[in-house]
Amino acid sequence: MTDQEKILKAAMQSPECPAIDDLLSALDGSLEETAAGEIRKHVDSCLACQSEAEVFEDFLTAVANSDQRQDVDWVVARLKQRSAEFEARETRSRGSRWSGWSSSATGGWRMPAAIAAMALLAVVMLQWPGPDPELPSPSGALRSGTVQLLEPRGDQPETPRIWRWQPVEGAHAYLVRFLEVDGRELMLVDSAEPQMGTPPSIAELLSAGRRVLWQVVAQDAGGATINNSSVEAVWVRPGGQ
């Protein structure tokens, strides 16, 4: 790093910068108000913390654009594929324990802790809702069995008036969940049709420049979930209405 760059670095940082966890807690509103107020005051005058706050905001709100969506699908599918391999390994390992091939006294059958944890995670991931472990096709088309959201998705020129999704065979009703970007639920709406108008409170949030996530759950006549969609973010481009 050159001297010039060292100056830049030092100028951005402040000796009073809070620990990253405290900064983030203050930003997400979970820190006690007096301490949060102090940190917010610091952020106002600290370039590094302002940038950290913006990057954090990006993490919470960023949505894959059309170029990235296929890659995100691929990564998610890849995770599940690997998990399936771990799961298979774990199952085999369990089988060997049960058959008593190894003595617990010697510990010969024991897997290293990390592998065991990976296997547990594999089980977790295997059961995640969403696409099967196969990698997405080049077209990025969603596989059957998921509810496909049609519109709106991503940035919009103006507040959307209609929300549509692909009908699901056997669905008696659809539940539409509107969420904050951190996953907190804003509203739950019932719809018999695979579309609905924009609820006024959601329209208001979007008009105010907020991002809203939405997800559709298809239900059968007994109220049981048939399937659900991925969660998509929607927002109105600045300058839109």
Next chain:
Amino acid sequence: MSLVVESDEALLERARRETDAKLRRDHFNELFSRHQRRVALWCLRFTGDRETAADLAQEIFLKVYESADSFRGRARFSTWLYSVTRNHCLNHAQRRKRQMESLEEGNEDRATREWPDFLEGLEHKRRLELVRRLMTEKLTALERKVMKLRFLDELALDTITRLLDLENKSGAKAYIVSAKRKLQRELQRIEASHASGVFGSSKGHTS
């Protein structure tokens, strides 16, 4: 069927307390499914390639799973997840940087490396205050963000480009060069003002 959607924190708490392994897994399923695309996208932006992104995302979820008991609820779960993701990706980038050290050094505009001499003459604290003020006043928010990722987090230019979704041809490099030029120009202007006595006794010299 209950339609009440639990918060992430409540769900995590339930997962931690659950003694039935199957139910515990179900709770983690639900929790991870809420965030998997967010983490996948972040890792993709960070690494630029799907294989490495999948590796990182897997490691991150494993870390969260393994350290679930250390979550104290001081922040939201999504915040904690960000913290784990950020730190894991930064560590990965720094490991990679060490491996590739100096490959990209020298590529940033050399003309912007030299700053006016008078800056050297200033006391350290004054120098920092001046540069900080200029950064606030003269740089855009995006330029500052790029500078922070570059000089504080020490990320590679291509990583910053992807992370911030920069679509211009030369990505983060253009912002670094632009920011340095702006700062250099301002510093030279200030130096010239000093030299011509604008800030000193020559005030009001023109009559």
